[in-house]
Amino acid sequence: MTAILEAKGMSYRGGGRLLVNRVDFTVDAGCFTIVVGPNGAGKSTLLKLLCGELAPTEGEIMLGGRPLRSIPPWQLAHLRAVMPQASELGFPFSVLEVASLGVEGIGRGLSRSDRRRIAEQALERADVAHLAHRNYQTLSGGECQRVHFARVLAQLGAGRTFEDRQILFLDEPISSLDLKHQLALLEEARRLVREGIAVVAVLHDLQLAAGLTDDLALMDEGRLVARGAPDRVLTSERLAAVFGVGLVMESLPPHPWVLAGRS
Amino acid sequence: MTALAVRAMSHSRPAGQKGMLLTGLAVLLLVTGLLAMSSGATGIPVARVLAVLSDALGESDSIQGGDALIILQVRLPRLCLGVLVGAALASSGALMQGLFRNPLADPGLVGVSAGAALAAAATIVLGDALLAPLIGPLPFGALPIGAFAGGLLTTFGLYLVSTRGGRTSIATMLLAGVAFGALAGAVMGLFSYLSDDRQLRDLSFWSLGSLSGASWTKVMTVAPLVLPMLLASPFLARGLNALALGEAEAFHLGVPVQRVKALAILLVAVAVGASVASAGMIGFVGIVVPHVLRLMAGPDHRFLLPASALLGGALLLAADTVARTVVAPAELPIGILTAAIGAPFFLWLLLRRPGGFSL
Structure with a gap:
């Protein structure tokens, strides 16, 4: 798999605080990456940096082998789409x-x-x-x-x-949706992934996220704490350290839901 | 369908209907123009107006009579100036509303009107005392030139204040404009306190707005400043449509947001500066016209910008015709008329929107 988007040592300082702290992040073609983490972990800022909306204070981002900032807006619009929170x-x-x-x-x-x-x-x-x-x-x-x-x-x-090498950024895309439309939207995102589009989404529901993808990125206080398969990222120790809750993940559901009448 | 359901439906119409509406507005402008030229202190039949105009176009030397002179040297330049000013104010209104994402924004918001008014007042009151000893009697064009420069300088200053790191904050510009407007009001109050009777009359007449000083020279001065805006604004239409979603979203959609903002502000400052300098303060055209059009055909700027120019021209022409016929042979300042119609309309807009407006 080849990386479309590659960020190295990316930091962003806003309002005197380091919102994103030296993060390396790659996005591969046809890959579904879900970013999770507590409130204020820097998930939305990470997305804004990756889509070109904000310029990193440090580090560099390459899109398709070119510096992200050098790509004019109209061309960026062909390469990536962004669904904002509100x-x-x-x-x-x-x-x-x-x-x-x-x-x-x-x-x-x-x-x-x-x-x-x-x-x-x-x-x-x-x-x-x-x-x-x-x-x-x-x-x-x-x-x-x-x-x-x-x-x-x-x-x-x-x-x-x-x-043909496109990226879709979704920032909490299901926050206002009812259950039926939550599942429908995520199903649609998976269909895009199958068509070769890379999807990077911020989600809050860990169970949902774990069932959707095998590429989870966990953020905390501006840092990328872990990335990879859900069972390796969401360990009990990390959940306790990052979210401050004593959860025991004995086994993650392989598929958290079954959609009747839809394939 | 219930009334509620009707309101929930969009006013947006298909492209074909919008084309017809634009044609209709062009016809309306033409008819208003003919009526404007035939009515006045001296009534001239429309047929005679057409005959004089076709003679003039044919460049024949057969144009005879006082009515030909009235049409070609008095009413036609006034008509041209009215259409230019009306079109400039209405499309500037549509541009500003698109930029501020608020249907109640006014071209005056970028500070151009306040700056122009302040400079005009300074020219009227201080001109005699300060400038006259240096350069002799004030030249004919000192007032419009001063007003134009004042408007541009103010807009430029507000733009600098609200631009940090290459990004212009539209909200900062709006608030800075309000602050500058208050300051300009205070200084203008000081000028009217200092002025003598003649200056005071000049000042109030200018601030009420009038097309009575129209001449071909004025038309030729205003046209090169307004026409570029009218011709360029359709190219901003797509960017303004995307901006309705927000600046970040517009950028995501491929719009060069900062360039669109800077260009829109520049075009509006130049066109409104030229209008205010040549015809004084004429309010509400910039709010009322785009709003009526949005109610008729939806908010798509590809339609709204050219349609605003056409309807703005027609509306100001109609208002001017009324202004110079109701108390003929005297004239009503046109600003009184547009404010008298515009202000109640504005209040009605506020009342019929239950949720109120947010900035």
């Missing part, structure tokens, strides 16, 4: 228009009907096609989150016509 909209755009923001400009070489098709497919996949003509500002928190998932799916779909 996003308020300034104007009453329709759901279809919000999803279309993901393809406008990114699919500049695409025909109008192709862009429309990509946006509509993304709405279907995020289970918000029935809301297409609703005003985004009147949606519930969970519905908004699904619309933004549709937007990043549309961006990846449009970007894939130019670049």
Whole structure:
């Protein structure tokens, strides 16, 4: 497996505090990496550094063999999509228009009907096609989150016509979702991984995370404490040290859920 | 469908309907223009207006009569200035609202109006005392030049204050603009305290706004400053649409956010500076026009920016026609008219939105 994204000795200082402290981090093509850790561990900051939103105060990040900061925004948009924690909209755009923001400009070489098709497919996949003509500002928190998932799916779909080594960053993508849509979104993320897209997600639910991937990254106080298979990362000693809880993980469930009627 | 369900639906219309709406607005601008040229202290039938215009276009020397002179030397330059100023104010409003992600933002927010007003007041009141001894009687253009420079300098200053490490904080710029507005108000109060009767009249007339000083020279001065903004703003449309999600999200979508912000602020400062310098303070056009259009066809800036230019031009032209006909042969300052219509409309916008607005 080859690394698409490679960060070396990456630190970020914000508000006088070291939010990310000398972290080495690689993202491989078609790999599902889940970042876990307590509040304020630097998970979101790590994601912001890796997607180019923040510049590291120290260290360097290479994307596809080039320094991340040297890649112009329009080209970055082909290579990676980012789903933020929460996003308020300034104007009453329709759901279809919000999803279309993901393809406008990114699919500049695409025909109008192709862009429309990509946006509509993304709405279907995020289970918000029935809301297409609703005003985004009147949606519930969970519905908004699904619309933004549709937007990043549309961006990846449009970007894939130019670049095939893509990364999707998800920052707590299921925080407002009901159970059904949590599972559906994570299932969709796994489908993207099977298609060769690298997914880096921040999740809070350790059990869910452990069942989803064999590449877990544990962060604490800005440092990357451990990375690898869940049973090696989530040891009882580490859980006690990092989360301050006396949990005993006797055995991790191989598959934490069974989805009836879906494969 | 219940009323609630209707409101939950988006106002956004398909591209074809938006094209028709734009055509409709262009026709509206044309019709308003013809009516504006035919009405006034001297009524001229629309047919005669058309005849004079086609003669003028044909460059024939057969243009005769006083009405031809009124149309070509008085009403046509005034019409052009009105359309330019109206289009500049309305599209600047749409640009600023997109940038501030707030439908109530006004082109005045970037400090250009306050700076221009302050410089204009300084030119009127101090001009005689300070400048006249040095350069003789004030040249005709001192006031607009002063206002334009004042507006640009203020915007530039606010931009510097709110830019740290290559990133402009839109919120800081807004708050700095409010602070500067208060300061400008205080200094202007001082100027009106110092001014004599003639200066006071000049000052208040300028601050109420008027197109009465229109001439071809003014049109030729304002056009090169406003037209680039009208032509360039559609290229910012996609970036502004993405900015509605937030600055980080716009960057994720491939928008060069800092460049879009800097360009939008520059275009607005130049265009509004030129408008204020040539026609004084004309309020509310920049808020009302984009808002009405958003209600009609949704918030997509690819439609909103050109549509605002067309409707802004038509609205200011209509307001000016009313301003110079209701008390003919005298004239009402147009700023009174736009504020009288605009302010209640603004309040109505606030009331009909149950959740209130957030910055």
